[in-house]
Amino acid sequence: MSHDGHHSVVIPAPGPEFVPHTVAHHFDTPVQEFQAAKLGFWLFLATEILLFGGLFAAYFYFHEAYPETFRVGGHQLDWRLGALNTSVLLLSSWTMAMGVRSAQTSQKQKTLLFCGLTVLGAVIFMVIKFFEYQAKNEHGLVVFSELFAPYDAATGSIPWFKDYHGVMAGLPHGHLFFAIYLTMTAIHGLHVVIGAGLILWIMKGAAKGRFHAGYFLPVDLVGLYWHLVDLIWIFLFPLLYLVP
């Protein structure tokens, strides 16, 4: 219908504080635009599950192989900070769900408020994570300045794993737990940062009145991304901080 480009489909704004949405020219209807974008985003989220899935497979493999290394390694992390960060992420997942709901019901101020609270949750999470990493750095369990130093095959020593207090002494492959801890939490942390950036972008659009009951697609998709970040952490918390 609109393939000729002579006219485009426009979703009207529900009120003066909102702006109408023009459906991209390669879509016939708003429904088609919504369903196409949503299907594509679910496919992307499926690949995210598989990205973290590979790391979880590595965790389970080495946990089975060296249970004592993982048990003692897990005790080096502060489970209280882990539990606190879990609560922060769960709360931020709730504020995000409420943010999407506010967009769906054309409540502009509430959309901005809940998205802002979600970003605040992301900041608190990363600040706590920073202090955790700092403690690991001080104890030589993950020496960040040596992270990219070459491995010395002659001595077999791992540059980033110094273990100043010898907490992992005598355990097989003591560095392994911290290698998996850092890889999984750093990739997860990267998702937290990207998620927070996307939510700020959503807030910019919401402030202009772009999202309302007629059109809230970007809010919905960014919300899904943020819930995925929470989903991954739900498994990371018991596996890393409360090693079974």
Place this chain on the structure above:
Amino acid sequence: MSAHDHHAPGDLQMGHHHVSSAKLFFNVLMALLVLTVVTVAASRVDFGAANMLIAMGIASVKAALVIAYFMHVKWDTAINKIVFLSSFLFLSLLFIFTLADHATRRWDNDLHTMRTPVDKQWVYRQHEHAGDH
């Protein structure tokens, strides 16, 4: 219930969408926080090998709550459900074959290394040990 109820079908919007009540979202949040406390409490009790299964079981319930309600999958279209939930099917294949590999390996407990069942060096070392007696 829905904010869209006053619109007639075919109105210019993205279609009809289920809008969850704020009460439902709050209840889900409370359930998730309670289950986090349960996770910590369960880790304090020694159930042996079952600790891992219990921890992953609780995490799976939490994940199901997030997926069904926060991510709205419960009200999503069949194709979107299939696309997202199938990723967990493929994930289980990855776990099953990875752990099958682990289960069929031999372990050199002195050196804390693993060897494949067909490792010549391993077989040779076993014979050597047998000859010592």
